[in-house]
Amino acid sequence: MANDNSNFKFFHYDPSLAAAVIFAILFFATASMHAFQLLRRRAWLMIPFFIGGCFELIGYIARAIACRQTPNWxxxxxxxxxxxxxxxxxxxxxxIYMLLGRIMLLTGGEQYSMIRRRWLTKLFVGGDVLSFLMQSSGGGIMAGKTAKAIDLGQNIVVGGLVVQILFFGFFLVVAAVFHLRIGRKPTAESRDVPWKRHINTLYAASILILIRSIFRVVEYRQGNDGYLLDHEVFLYIFDAVLMLGVMVLFNVVHPSEISILLRRGKVLGQSSQLNSITNVRENAKGDGGQV
Incomplete structure (x- = not known):
């Protein structure tokens, strides 16, 4: 469907209803599992992740609705x-950014990080918020459907994606340096907790998101008449499949294990402190002293 003011088209092909429905079902399945894991294990750091999964689900439901409107979208x-x-x-x-901070806390390896843990989450989540706002505002501007609005919106979206790629690239460097350093000189805490599989999952998910973001940059740089926008299959291969993979990865290796271990360590630490105070009091009483 074209607009009188531009060559804008909602879709450059007849979108597949079957593909949209299949991915809506798949995202519903993995998002439902994330909701269960998040609530049952109180892994609050996964709240943004779960919301992202809901966005994917609603997005593909909306795409299925659009498919049923063909060609009058x-x-x-x-x-x-x-x-x-x-x-x-x-x-x-x-x-994912918050997860690395939790891994550093669990392993007692903050000293091996290029960036202090308290600033690490703030820095990367801040960059992520900037990327999110740029992409969402760019997408909203493109809804104007005029040639000027489409060009401006696409440029803002590309800028947001580039910000995401730069921050993600630097994040992976920070994670890799931490991993290398703690591998060479393990802390006492790191020997007793299963942090390695979580950081490996973090790498895998980050790489999938990076590939997807690079695809999106190329797609938008090609413009409204680009080859990638003309072929629906690329959207599913380089976006839907990859993001579904990210969600399933964290279903299988869920960060709640990190949260549970941190809570357990805090409780044990508090118990040890209380026991020490109790012992001091008892010893003082036994010696006839006062506390």
Whole structure:
């Protein structure tokens, strides 16, 4: 469907209803599991991740609705699909950034980080918020459908994606340096906790999001008549499949294990402190002294 003011088209092909429905079902399944894991294990750092999964689910439901409108597409389902699928990975990234900080805390290895843990989450989540706002505002501007609005919106979206890529790239460097250093000189805490599989999952998910973001940059740089926008299969291969993979990865190796171990360590630490105070009091009484 073209607009009189430009060559803008909602879709450059007849979108597949079957593909949209299949991925809506798959995202519903993994998002439901994340909801269960998050609530049952109180892994609050995964709240942004779960919201991102809901964005993917709603995005593909909207795409399925748009498929049923072919060829008389309306703006609502199109913009919901485009915008939510576009910004969902930024929410995945927020939880991934927080996860590295939790791993550093669990292993007692903050001294091996290039950036202090208290600043690490703030820095990367801050960059992620900037990327999210740029992508969402760019997607909203593109809804204007005029040539000027489309060009401006695409440029803002590309800028947001570049910000995401730069922050993610630097984040992976920080994670790799920490991993290398603690591997060479393990802390006492790191020997007793299963942190390695969590950081490996973090790497895998980050790389999948990076590949997807690079694809999106190329897609938007090609413009409204680009080859990637003309072929639906690329959206599913380089976005839907990769983001589904990220969600499933964290279903299998869920960060709640880190949260549970941190809570357990805090409780044990408090118990040890209370026991020490009790022992001091008892010893003082036994010696006839006062506490």
């Amino acid at each position: 309306t703006l609502g389902p199109f913009i919901v699909n485009t915008l939510l699928v576009l910004v969902a990975p930024a929410l995945f990234a927020a939880s």
